[in-house]
Amino acid sequence: MPDIIAAVDEVAATTLIHDAEATLVIPTQSGSGSLGPFTASWSAGASVQQGVIDLIPPNVVRVADCELHYSLGFSFSFDLSSIIPDFCLPTLCIPTPFGRWCLPTICINWPTITIPFNYSDMVKFTADFTLDVHAVGTEWLVDVVIVGVPALDLSAAAAAILAGLGLAAAGILAPIPFIGLVLAGAVLTITSIIAIAGVTGFLGPILSIFVAGLRFTVYRQQKHFEVLPSGGPVDPPVYINLDAISALVDGSGGEDELVLSVDISA
Amino acid sequence: MTMLDSRRMTYLNCFGQKFSKPGTYRYRIASSSTRGLERDARFTIEVKPAASPAEAQQHDVAVRLEGRELVADPPSVSINAGDLVLWNTPDSSIAGYVIEGEGSGWSFSSASLTKEALYTHAFGLPGTYRWLDAHHRKLGGVVEVVSPKADAPESSRKWLASLGSPTVISIRGEHADPERVEILTGQTVGWAIEEASGISVTDASLVPGGAAKRG
Amino acid sequence: MSLTQADHVFLGVHEKGVNEFLVALCTARPHLLSYASDPFVGATSVAVTHMAAIPFPGVPGGLGWAVSFSIPEVDFFPQTLPLPPQLPGIGVGGLSIRTKVTLMVNCAECQKRDREGARGAPRDDRPGKDVPRCKAEPTEVSLDVFGLGRPVVSYFGPGTGEIGFRVDAIELVDVTPDELESLLECLIRMVLQAVLDTVHLPFRALSAGAFTLALTRGPEISDDQLKAWGTV
Numbered sequence: 001m002p003d004i005i006a007a008v009d010e011v012a013a014t015t016l017i018h019d020a021e022a023t024l025v026i027p028t029q030s031g032s033g034s035l036g037p038f039t040a041s042w043s044a045g046a047s048v049q050q051g052v053i054d055l056i057p058p059n060v061v062r063v064a065d066c067e068l069h070y071s072l073g074f075s076f077s078f079d080l081s082s083i084i085p086d087f088c089l090p091t092l093c094i095p096t097p098f099g100r101w102c103l104p105t106i107c108i109n110w111p112t113i114t115i116p117f118n119y120s121d122m123v124k125f126t127a128d129f130t131l132d133v134h135a136v137g138t139e140w141l142v143d144v145v146i147v148g149v150p151a152l153d154l155s156a157a158a159a160a161i162l163a164g165l166g167l168a169a170a171g172i173l174a175p176i177p178f179i180g181l182v183l184a185g186a187v188l189t190i191t192s193i194i195a196i197a198g199v200t201g202f203l204g205p206i207l208s209i210f211v212a213g214l215r216f217t218v219y220r221q222q223k224h225f226e227v228l229p230s231g232g233p234v235d236p237p238v239y240i241n242l243d244a245i246s247a248l249v250d251g252s253g254g255e256d257e258l259v260l261s262v263d264i265s266a
Numbered sequence: 267m268t269m270l271d272s273r274r275m276t277y278l279n280c281f282g283q284k285f286s287k288p289g290t291y292r293y294r295i296a297s298s299s300t301r302g303l304e305r306d307a308r309f310t311i312e313v314k315p316a317a318s319p320a321e322a323q324q325h326d327v328a329v330r331l332e333g334r335e336l337v338a339d340p341p342s343v344s345i346n347a348g349d350l351v352l353w354n355t356p357d358s359s360i361a362g363y364v365i366e367g368e369g370s371g372w373s374f375s376s377a378s379l380t381k382e383a384l385y386t387h388a389f390g391l392p393g394t395y396r397w398l399d400a401h402h403r404k405l406g407g408v409v410e411v412v413s414p415k416a417d418a419p420e421s422s423r424k425w426l427a428s429l430g431s432p433t434v435i436s437i438r439g440e441h442a443d444p445e446r447v448e449i450l451t452g453q454t455v456g457w458a459i460e461e462a463s464g465i466s467v468t469d470a471s472l473v474p475g476g477a478a479k480r481g
Numbered sequence: 482m483s484l485t486q487a488d489h490v491f492l493g494v495h496e497k498g499v500n501e502f503l504v505a506l507c508t509a510r511p512h513l514l515s516y517a518s519d520p521f522v523g524a525t526s527v528a529v530t531h532m533a534a535i536p537f538p539g540v541p542g543g544l545g546w547a548v549s550f551s552i553p554e555v556d557f558f559p560q561t562l563p564l565p566p567q568l569p570g571i572g573v574g575g576l577s578i579r580t581k582v583t584l585m586v587n588c589a590e591c592q593k594r595d596r597e598g599a600r601g602a603p604r605d606d607r608p609g610k611d612v613p614r615c616k617a618e619p620t621e622v623s624l625d626v627f628g629l630g631r632p633v634v635s636y637f638g639p640g641t642g643e644i645g646f647r648v649d650a651i652e653l654v655d656v657t658p659d660e661l662e663s664l665l666e667c668l669i670r671m672v673l674q675a676v677l678d679t680v681h682l683p684f685r686a687l688s689a690g691a692f693t694l695a696l697t698r699g700p701e702i703s704d705d706q707l708k709a710w711g712t713v
Contacts (some may be wrong), residue, residue: 004688103386264498
């Protein structure tokens, strides 16, 4: 029998998992991706919260409705001429007391524009995690590691992003001279050619980066474990060695429990 | 940003000068950002005496970018006295330039308009534009640019047709007539300087203290 | 039946694990098991706790003494290790403790020195001249100690608490006469309990830092384990 057995039921496991989520630091990511026909550069950050915990023997921790909170910033550039035809002001003549002047045609070349956009939202997902006990340096860690890449329902986010992109595009286009009457059409063209599918195809791979390989640490301790801190000059700290650790989900007692077993030595 | 400023011309502007006096005129095209460093005046206008009274002819000169220099195309024109020379650039990337030259005892400049000169500007954005002579600050006016209605195809046709109709402001001395004009976005205003002491047509916001001046 | 039962968290420490804790604790802080007075020890150190000598008239400096225990070993119910027949065996929820106690006394022989002078001459009775001369030799005995007891818990709040041990009965083997055995058993029981009162195992240590335990039930002993239940 192990020297120490620590077991938690699904209620306590929920607390442990939620605490592990709160301490998880997910590095921000950046890259470029296809936003419809455009190439957009992006950077994003995320965090994970909540979820309903279901312990499934022998080693699965299922987290349902886990919340992925993300914050995304991206921008893309394109030649406006590719979606709005260049046009020319008609030739006009100006009569003056000292002569009649006819001005050359002025043709409007639409510029290359850059549309920046920021968006923050939350998407829920359900995934299975397995237990992974391993040592890193002088520490023991027990992690729950996601299995595969869960599906993310991004339909609502994609619609919101597309609507927001339209507003952002309008804001970028409005100060362009002569955009005038073609502004609304230009915005509609931009959102149409990106479309929901383009946003989903852009957003999905980005968020998948954050959930693929998701790993929470539910237990981390030094192998040389301090039982008691120093209590003074004649009371040095007291240590024990955590020699071996195992973790599993056990349902043999009629209730699914996360069980941690530890062997120690002086 | 294509601001209203005859001291800094762009593809939305034209500068015209009538040459009534025969002679050889030399001029330079200076970039607004490198004024003072330009080369010697190397473009010419040869004005021949008019054989007989004739209708004034207009000669167009395009301002182009060759390498890092602004050049006139053609670099030299030969005209009759009384003819008109009109400068313009088709290149929207040119950030701003000035035409300035001299000959036969007088000088001409798009930044300092004197006699029988024309400056035009095509307005691409709606708004209220208060313009001012940046040199003397006694002359000015207002151009009100309104957005055309976009509620029907007929509106678009009317608007496109209006783009061919210029609005003219005549400048004589320190008077602008009219002082206030209203146009649609996309239309062109021409300032016809019959006689003045070397003025500019400049957005008041570009003139220190200009916002409080007349206009 | 599940480990957590009606609670959300279960913590079970096997007797082997508790003994490893005791070895670690008593090896790091041996002064918890070792007590001595002058002249054996002049001050408390990591190795030994300094105590006052027992003052006694005629014994300069008092009676020097020392008591030390070997690292105790516990056995949880059900009983695994044998006990002397005088003890009834580990009861349900109980434990046994075995250790070896070493008692030491600074056995001194002191004589007053006679004043110098001729045989038969009257003694010089000037004060300050009657200085005893002592010769001391530490004398010790070691005895195996067997005890029965139970766990006790001190709970300071959610996640903070510690487990200690209570000795209910002591047995020394083959000390005669019986009255001496009874006297020593009483003495050693008191001393051993005082020593065990300094030995505490915090909850955090017993869970190897897995979680903070808000205790709702226990500690109880069964299946060779010290068990506790609660919430995180």
